[in-house]
Amino acid sequence: MYTNENTIVNESQLIQSRLYLNQLIRFFFDLPPHRKALLDVSNQMQFQSLCKISDACGLIQKGIQLLHTDNGEYMKQLQAEYNRLFVGPNMLPAPLWESVYLGQEHLLFKEITLAVRECYHQYGLSFIREGNEPEDHIVIELEFLSFLIQKTVGVNDKDTKSKWLDEQDSFLTNHLLKCGPHLCEIMSKSTSFELYKGTALLLGEYLSLESELIQFLKEALKDE
Numbered sequence: 001m002y003t004n005e006n007t008i009v010n011e012s013q014l015i016q017s018r019l020y021l022n023q024l025i026r027f028f029f030d031l032p033p034h035r036k037a038l039l040d041v042s043n044q045m046q047f048q049s050l051c052k053i054s055d056a057c058g059l060i061q062k063g064i065q066l067l068h069t070d071n072g073e074y075m076k077q078l079q080a081e082y083n084r085l086f087v088g089p090n091m092l093p094a095p096l097w098e099s100v101y102l103g104q105e106h107l108l109f110k111e112i113t114l115a116v117r118e119c120y121h122q123y124g125l126s127f128i129r130e131g132n133e134p135e136d137h138i139v140i141e142l143e144f145l146s147f148l149i150q151k152t153v154g155v156n157d158k159d160t161k162s163k164w165l166d167e168q169d170s171f172l173t174n175h176l177l178k179c180g181p182h183l184c185e186i187m188s189k190s191t192s193f194e195l196y197k198g199t200a201l202l203l204g205e206y207l208s209l210e211s212e213l214i215q216f217l218k219e220a221l222k223d224e
Contacts, residue, residue: 056202063195093190098136098179
């Protein structure tokens with residue numbers, strides 16, 4: 001009985017760690033940086049623990065620590081760099097949409113955007129700005145993966161758990177693992193800021209880890 005309870009606790013902790021990493025990456029990509037929010041992340045015990053084992057988080061932490069002696073100029077530079085990389089108005093060095101990297105014409109709202117939209121619709125989900133902004137944005141795709149991961153929380157039925165692991169594997173393989181490495185490489189080469197170099201590295205680390213973990217969990221489920 002102890003072994004079973006211990007396994008459940010460990011599995012729950014693993015899911016929470018996966019969700020935290022997912023949320024952390026979305027935080028850095030989703031909006032322009034703000035001083036208080038960055039310092040709050042830096043002070044989180046979970047993030048500080050990650051800094052001990054993750055080169056990416058260590059690099060991000062270095063970038064955030066510069067805020068302690070900043071008179072406001074560095075913060076402006078971080079915000080300007082975010083806009084330069086991801087928002088515009090000029091040509092973007094590191095666009096955040098899958099279709100830019102993988103679509104035949106490298107255009108938004110084409111076949112890849114529609115394929116991702118169909119993944120969301122399969123579970124009754126839709127992007128709040130559907131039709132106005134493409135759904136294959138990295139933040140939205142990561143949020144959907146988070147949704148799939150959360151579906152395994154507290155699930156004991158083997159077939160149900162297997163189904164959700166397959167869904168995670170499918171979306172990761174067909175979308176995030178196809179576009180993510182391109183984004184990580186281009187982003188890393190396009191910026192000199194430690195915060196953004198670290199974010200690119202963290203995304204790569206996370207996607208690789210997710211791929212390994214999902215395969216491990218699927219194999220472990222077969223052996224039960």
